[in-house]
Amino acid sequence: MKEKNILHISSALDPRFKSLQFLLPQDVQDTNAKLMEMAAALKEDAEMDESQVSPAPTDDKEGSTERQTPETNAHTPKKKRKSALADLLGQTFKTTHHQLSATSIAETVKQYLDAPPLPLTDEPLHWWKSHAQAYPLLAKLAQRHLCVPGTSVPVERVFSTASDSQLSEELSHL
Template sequence: MKVATLVMSEESTPTVSVVAPLHAQLIHDLQESPTDSTMTKEIKSAICLDLNKRYLYDEEKDVLYVASTMDPRFKALPFLSEDKRQDIYEKVIAEAAKSQRETGVETGKTDADVVPDQGPVQEDISAGPSKRPRVSFTLADLLGQTYGAVRPSHMKTTHDQAKEEMTRYKEAAPMPLAVANPLDWWKQHQSEYPLLSHLAKRYLCIPGTSVSSERVFSTAGDIITAQRSALSPGHVDQILFLNKNLKIK
């Protein structure tokens, strides 16, 4: 419990993706052992009972599970059953495809990138002797409206692209737990997984605890004192921003 508290109390790296695996691991480690004393068993039972009351709604669980999937450290989701794991993977694929349609994430050449045929090119008669323009006809003039708009059946849909990215993402080596920030991993691999990387940024920016915001209020209390009561709200915001973001080497 102490280690879990310290991990989630870090300010720069804890995201919501850590909550589900940490929650499952705590419940697993707090199971009763034959060597436990009566008091130890009671303490473990009380803690497990409280933990099991957390995240009771399916919507909350799905958000946590999707966030863990988008974290390269926990993407295998070993704390879930096989059926639930596949269900979460399908949710990620569907949401990544939907996100692409809504935001227009670039995944390569699309139909809009293909320059349409403008028809036969005619000679410029503005310069030189007056000549009758020579017009050429092609098969596109005869059958273009019927066959030109036919979409090849083998063209990949957005859902197919998201499914392929998920397959490659699951097969890739997991990020070591020692590497703290999963967003750094996605920054390096966003060209390989354009759809999933966009979804990862949406979920991994969610803080896992309220520790950071509470520390901001504590810092503000240290800044606004009786001797500095004339500080304007704008200057207080600037000082807080610098305190939290300025890295002094």
């Protein structure tokens, strides 16, 4: 059952087959619900990562026993200087962090599913690269599900029957 879900999600994330016309309507609804659930979980993980980022170290020269070297200085974030314009208009044009709510995740998934499918001759990963701004959470899920799995088995051994006969000969000599 788990493999089936993975295949359905991967098909839904492939912009060529996202309509899931090969599935029963109930399976399509289940797959789309699972896709929304996975996007929400990914959003929660990203928020947890942001909240766990430690604050920048303070410049306490008296309590610091570590000696600053060029290597450690390179990794310390530099403070941004405020400009007069930022002081004057800072609150008016404050940068806000766009938070995706559950409804906006559902809207994003619906927009993706309602968009026209990609032609079969086009590359889905190229499509996701160009549409990552419009669907950021789905693009991350697509990277995870549409990647090519690595393998260490030579192609000849997988698709050839010659390896079977060679293995049989080796076993007969034992």
